[in-house]
Amino acid sequence: xAVVSQHPSWVICKSGTSVKIExxxxxxxxxxxxxxxxxxxxxxxxxxxxxxxxxxTYEQGVEKDKFLINHASLTLSTLTVTSAHPEDSSFYICxxxxxxxxxDTEAFFGQGTRLTVV
Amino acid sequence: xxxxxxxxxxxxxPEGAIASLNCTYSDRGSQSFFWYRQYSGKSPELIMFIYxxxxxxxxxxxxxxxxxxxxxxxxxxxSQPSDSATYLCxxxxxxxxxxxxxxxxxxxxxxxx
Numbered sequence: 001x002a003v004v005s006q007h008p009s010w011v012i013c014k015s016g017t018s019v020k021i022e023x024x025x026x027x028x029x030x031x032x033x034x035x036x037x038x039x040x041x042x043x044x045x046x047x048x049x050x051x052x053x054x055x056x057t058y059e060q061g062v063e064k065d066k067f068l069i070n071h072a073s074l075t076l077s078t079l080t081v082t083s084a085h086p087e088d089s090s091f092y093i094c095x096x097x098x099x100x101x102x103x104d105t106e107a108f109f110g111q112g113t114r115l116t117v118v
Numbered sequence: 119x120x121x122x123x124x125x126x127x128x129x130x131x132p133e134g135a136i137a138s139l140n141c142t143y144s145d146r147g148s149q150s151f152f153w154y155r156q157y158s159g160k161s162p163e164l165i166m167f168i169y170x171x172x173x174x175x176x177x178x179x180x181x182x183x184x185x186x187x188x189x190x191x192x193x194x195x196x197s198q199p200s201d202s203a204t205y206l207c208x209x210x211x212x213x214x215x216x217x218x219x220x221x222x223x224x225x226x227x228x229x230x231x
Contacts, residue, residue, distance in 0.1 A: 006161075034218060043206065043223040044162070093161045095219075107152075107219060112161040 002028045004096045006110025013084055013117055021079045021113045023094030029074035030096035034107065035067070038091040050077055084117045091115075120145045122209050124222035132230050137194040139225050141207030144188070150210035151183055151190045152219065155203045162206055166192070197229045 003026040013019050023033060032051050036044040048069050050056040056069035068080040077096075081088055093112040121144040131137045143151075150169055154162035168174045168181040168190065180193040190209075194201055204224040211218050 044221045046218060046220075049218050091159075106164070106167070108164065109154075109161040114159075 002026075002096070002098060002106075002108045004030075004094065004108045004110040006094050006113055008113060009111055010114040011116070013115070015085055015117055016083055018080055018082045019084055019115060021081075021092055021094070021115075023077045023079070023096065023110050025075045025096040025098070025108075028096075028098045030077075030098055031074075032097045033071060033077040034095045034097070035069060035077075035079050036093045036095070038093060038112075044093065047079075081115065084115070086117045089115055089117045120148075120209070120211055120220050122207055122220050122222035124205075124207050124225045126223060127226040128228045129225055130228045130230060131197050133197060133199060135197050135229075137197045137201065137227055137229070139192040139194075139205050139207075139227065140189060141191065141222055142189045143207075143209045143220075145209065145211070146185075146188060148209045148211070151181070152208040152210075153179075153181060153190075153192045154206040154208060154221075155201075156206055156224065157203045165205075194227075197227075199229045199231050202227055202229045 005024045007022045035047045038044050047062045048056045048058045050069050050071040052071050052074045058064045071077040094110045095107045097107045123142045152167045153165045156162040166181045168183045174181045178195045182191045204226045206224045207222040208219040211220050
């Protein structure tokens with residue numbers, strides 16, 4: 001399978017500060033990248049979808065001014081959690097989609113980032 | 119609202135048995151279906167995808183799709199303790215020509231040695 005690298009794998013930050021998470025597709029060009037959030041014992045919740053060179057599309061209920069997404073190239077997307085608060089503590093996971101061999105697109109996940117806001 | 123439903127479990131099976139995981143989806147227009155495995159504290163990893171009605175086999179895993187009944191299942195033969203994880207069903211959402219996956223809440227599988 002394709003490799004998606006997410007960095008950092010974990011981060012602890014103080015309340016009110018901002019945190020940037022990077023997502024890179026290492027061996028393919030990602031047509032689209034996705035950002036998910038997962039709270040303990042819950043499923044993945046899609047936060048936003050981003051395409052290279054255009055603005056991200058946010059899911060309902062996700063504050064676009066708080067979760068800034070930049071998709072600067074076909075291999076890199078970043079998520080910045082601005083003015084983080086303890087309730088933002090969660091597992092953030094990116095995935096990158098590439099055109100599959102068959103008719104559809106396959107999505108591959110990064111390792112995830114455990115964010116703890118203290 | 120498009121939904122993907124899974125029984126949260128846990129589903130407990132003895133080692134060597136067949137584990138059967140089920141998933142139903144609400145959007146009749148869905149065309150692509152995926153099974154991911156997620157170990158605690160890790161990100162999901164793709165096990166299989168299926169597009170056509172019927173069965174698709176890959177090693178010990180078999181995905182089954184029935185579009186008329188709107189369900190997709192995953193069978194794990196010769197279950198091993200290392201298969202113990204949460205299994206996520208995902209369905210492609212093709213609204214507005216975009217591509218995104220809608221995930222179920224996952225089924226926790228426990229394989230007893």
